[in-house]
Amino acid sequence: MKTIAIIGGGITGVTTAYALAKRGFKVTLLERHRYAAMETSFANGGQLSASNAEVWNHSGTIVKGLKWMLKNDAPLLVNPKPSWHKLSWFAEFIAAIPHYRDNTIATAKLAVAARQHLFSWADEEGIDFDLKREGILHIYRNREGFERAAEVSKLLALGGLPRRAVTPEEMRAIEPTLAGQYYGGHYTESDSSGDIHKFTTGLAQAAQRLGVELRFGQRVTAMHADATGATVTVEQDGGDDTSRYDAVVVCAGTASRAMASMLGDHVNVYPVKGYSITVHLDDAASQAAAPNVSLLDDATKLVCSRLGEDRFRVAGTAEFNGFNRDIRADRIAPLLNWVQQCFPGVSTRNVTPWAGLRPMTPDLMPRVGRGKAPTVFYNTGHGHLGWTLSAATADIIAETVLSALGAPCSNVGQRTAQALKMA
Structure with missing residues (x-):
């Protein structure tokens, strides 16, 4: 089973984790806070x-x-x-x-x-x-x-x-x-309207039931990616812990620019x-x-x-x-x-x-797609429409990962992808 690391536990990270888990990936979500949805996904306009x-x-x-x-x-x-x-x-x-x-x-x-x-x-x-x-x-x-x-x-x-x-x-x-x-x-x-924090935490629990490993209190300090996979180092309990994955998806909100820099990409968020x-x-x-x-x-x-x-x-x-x-x-x-x-x-x-x-992002279009390395992907930069767009961009990036790792895209993902130019 292919392993995917997701950086960020806000609305885009959780929806991405859920969409990937539904497609059969082994997903680990890394979030620096103690719980999901504790930053921009905590108390928006609803x-x-x-x-x-x-x-x-x-x-x-x-x-x-x-x-x-x-x-x-x-x-x-x-x-x-x-x-x-x-x-x-x-x-x-x-x-x-x-x-x-x-x-x-x-x-x-x-x-x-x-x-x-x-x-x-x-x-x-x-x-x-x-x-x-x-x-x-x-x-x-x-x-x-x-x-x-x-x-x-x-x-x-x-x-x-x-x-x-x-x-x-x-x-x-x-x-x-x-x-x-x-x-x-x-x-x-x-x-429509609703509570983004309730939705995100509820979906995080659903993703966990699908097998997603939710790792909180994980501050990412280093990343490296090549054609065979991605290595992610987190600060944990005063020390560093390094893990290897088949791919990484950056859903880190305002931290995405710094995360992308570690991976050799430019994401101007x-x-x-x-x-x-x-x-x-x-x-x-x-x-x-x-x-x-x-x-x-x-x-x-x-x-x-x-x-x-x-x-x-x-x-x-x-x-x-x-x-x-x-x-x-x-x-x-x-x-x-x-x-x-x-x-x-x-x-x-x-x-x-x-x-x-x-x-x-400067053009207010979310960055959804591949990085320079074939094992790096982005789903970030949603601006004031993070919750509104999140389910669609999660579907798009999940289909992109599925395709990149050797499986064909579903018709649903192909239809959704038409709505957004891939970065």
Whole structure:
């Protein structure tokens, strides 16, 4: 039986482990934390949002970023302190602007393809993750934002995703608890929401039942690969432990750049910090006043999702500040203010703040495919759509590994692979 090492125990690592185990591989997952899904997959916005497939490589993003640069509470914040990594990333980001249309369509196709895998896995394994299949409503306060979203909807339609415009009256019928004045909205009935941490930990347990070895507290310190396999060294109990595998798949999130460097590859993933708050709905009034439909506010770049009866998640913003994981009060404040404005009946007395680093490539397309060595593979760089895309990219990379190690691809993997250019 072929042995595969997976580096990283977040959503992409766990879905990859599961997809490979289903194909008969002997899989070992190496994660530096004590549990799965303890970094970016811990407390995101909770959306499975094909409707948010638009990539950021647009001239308007550059203009907004420059305008917001000196505002601490801006949706997009860039630390002006230069670094080679940051400068090279932004240079590639700008170079990818001509591919905005094609990449948005490709991402939408991939997100649609991911749904069938994720829902079928959850059903098959009996994973409860507070799933709500009530759609996602994008809200707009002015005509300019609403009409620009209509153009994005055309691209999403080309990717196989229907999204319809709705009036303010229709918006309130979709989500009656939403307060405020709006020009209009765009509603995607086929989108959904849930708890990424619950899903990832549940799937990790399912992968373990399939024979995946979950090794936690494993910090990878060295890797080497050649035509015959890959060697991975981890720091364990104060010493080094080295193991040999037939192949390695890097699913290490923001650490993927450093991991790829060990293997002689360049993976330009930058850590883009996002914040969230989990509002604990401790009283009946707050539970009644919180939304059931997941929302995205384009002006503030915030999303929200209802997680069961007693939790409400609000997340968003983008901060380019290296590997800084500080939870800043001035970045949490806009999330609290948004709740008070849009859902004034929800108490924010009991709130848990969080910050995580999104692994983003310059063109916002995940790196899914082979490395330079024939035994090295990557499934990383999913940015703000890690959960949304993970089931499809796991299927793609599992089929790629299967093919590389001498077995034919299945039709399912071939169909899914068409949605993404292989790196």
